[in-house]
Amino acid sequence: MNWKEIKEKYTRPFEIFQNWLKQNGWWFNPIDKTIRSDFGRWPSGRNYRILYDFFDEQGIHIGIEVYRRDTIMEAYYFVFDVYEKKADDYFTDNICYPDRKDCEEAAFMKAFEILEEQL
DSSP states (O other): OOHHHHHHHSHHHHHHHHHHHHHTTEEEETTTTEEEETTEEOOOSSOOHHHHHHHHHTTEEEEEEEEESOSSSOOEEEEEEEEETTTTEEEEOOOOBSSHHHHHHHHHHHHHHHHHHHO
16 A cells, blocks of 8 residues: 555545554554554555455445456456445446455555545
């Protein structure tokens, strides 16, 4: 995740996220851009479970779907959609991502954008 971009672009949602982290025993380390707790560092890389939990509590639900590109090769792609409970509205992305990490990061950026619009 590009935390610098999120912090600059979605200031208020980022502050809400930081407060949510603190309430749940975590904190954002601005130096190395990691999320930590008393038990150590949040698993980085492909583990975004904490962001799903955060957005679920905000009424913004993210779905990631995987599709097989064709039947001959083992090629897959990922797409996402975001449901905003408050507006009872769906956003579906039209981009096919080559891996789950890229798709999740795009989905979380969209979720931060939606949260910014709500505030």
